[in-house]
Amino acid sequence: MYKHEKPYYTLDTYLKETYGEKIYKISLDPGFTCPNRDGTLSRRGCIFCSEGGSGDFSSTTIEEGIRKVSDKFTGQHYIAYFQAYTNTYGPVSKLKELYQAALDHPLIIGISIATRPDCLGIEVLQLLEALKVQYPTKFIWIELGLQTIHEQTAIYIRRGYTLACFEEAVKNLHRIQIPIIVHIILGLPGETKTDYLKTMHYLNQLPLQGLKLHLLHIIKNTDLAEDYLATPFSMYSLEDYSLLIIELLEHVRRDMVIHRITGDGPKDLLIAPLWSSNKKKVLNHIHKEMKEKQFFQGKQLS
Template sequence: MWNDKPYYSLDYYLKEKYGEKIYKIALDGGMTCPNRDGSLGYGGCIFCSERGSGDYASPRFISIHEQMEYGRTLFKEKNTGNKYIAYFQSFTNTYAPVSYLKDIFTEALTEPDVVGISIGTRPDCLGEEVIKLLVLLKNQYPDKFIWVELGLQTIHEKTATFIRRGYPLSCYDDAVLRLKAHDIPVITHIILGLPHENMTHYLETVRHLNKLGIFGIKLQLLHVIRGTDLVSYYESNPDAFFLMDKEKYLKAVVSCLEILNPDITIHRVTGDGPRELTLAPLWSLNKRDVLNSLHKYMRTQHTYQGKYYYD
């Protein structure tokens, strides 16, 4: 097992690699998203919050250095660990001219206590020029890492259309293969509990990711966040809406973990919506309880990541 946890957590991976706890500082690179500025659409994905799913990021429009300073203050009470991952989280963090991207990524990589950067973006915003830049930075900073995080949410096209993701699965697959060709690790976000999906859909998504050989995965519970278009759907479709209770969610997560390749790192197993903005499900706000329940459930079931994984 991974230091007594039944799955290969990011925390475990980082402690093994750096010998200490590493914290993630969420940043706002000041960009928008083609799904919001009219290039592809105006409304964005139906679950996306006002801050482009970057609700924990530092204030917008201050420099990356200042955002890092702000982020460090949030961890100053913690007694362990003095190193950070600079996480470009809000909106689409490769949706800007390459020269601008170079400046902000370099600013983060040159912070002495940053061990690497993680860039949240869309697969249709990873043209060859952007990938060339990532390779250049990777070579310039060989002692630091560059990760790319892609919000796939599901492999199922019907659901992807419903949530207004705005790109086909083939676009995601192609981006993963191009990044992997340059040894740039990919972390994929998927959402459990999307309307019209069930366990079969989740497991098909996980099996697809196994085949692609991604580096990490975020398993997220669907949250209804105030200010998103999901709210009106939630309020007008009480019967059609499949919002999971805690037990159902734990079972879904465990089933996904059991078939997941044990070499894939787990970056999240819960939702992570801000308390004041989360409309439902409210049980998810007690993150500590969700994690404890998950670990307890997996222990009592004698199960673990990869238990039913096969090549």
């Protein structure tokens, strides 16, 4: 067990341990697009991606983001999370200006940049490396939407890059000591528990700081919604999803920070599974199950 005595290593715990206080993440949409949407790779995007580029709750400025959370958060510091679309996809001069503005902000302790592994070329890596030197007291994280390690599923969801490309990005980011967080979607059609367990074992071997597990959401106006409405495929119930999360986390390295174990898509756009819209209830259910099962992260690895 860890010194914090939590059954799994949550982001909240990591931040409190590291900074001694609760820190809130502000989701931002700085106005990028994505090569999987602007025609460079495709115009249709990943099959599940919403019109907001998977950043539907994002704000356009840090001040707006702080205002949005100020009623539920009374802490002092924030992480600027560049979430919507692909946040390293643009001229390096624009990226530099954007990241510097966030890192200069007195209430921001670090930035987290969501992107694709095929949008981390040499110039972007050099910029990240230079910013690390320029802001030694702040952090820069990269979040990669891998979603699956299985090639067949990657083709179905139209991810548009290979696992080899992901591995190259991880190697490059690790070389310049940028912490990496990987996103995985649970519930993609055709994937089973065995596939997810393979994914966990694969990720355990990589130098990752964190993991975000998302439940698949069917969002209105996506190609996935069209597929689902034409031929509904089975989706997890809350009970089955809880059991899945527990079993998977038992196979995840103990030092891996768990940034998320579910998702909360925009309620007005969510088609299924509707139970997922009550995030508090979902987390309570999973945590209760964890307690009953005397679960802890990495239990099956010892």
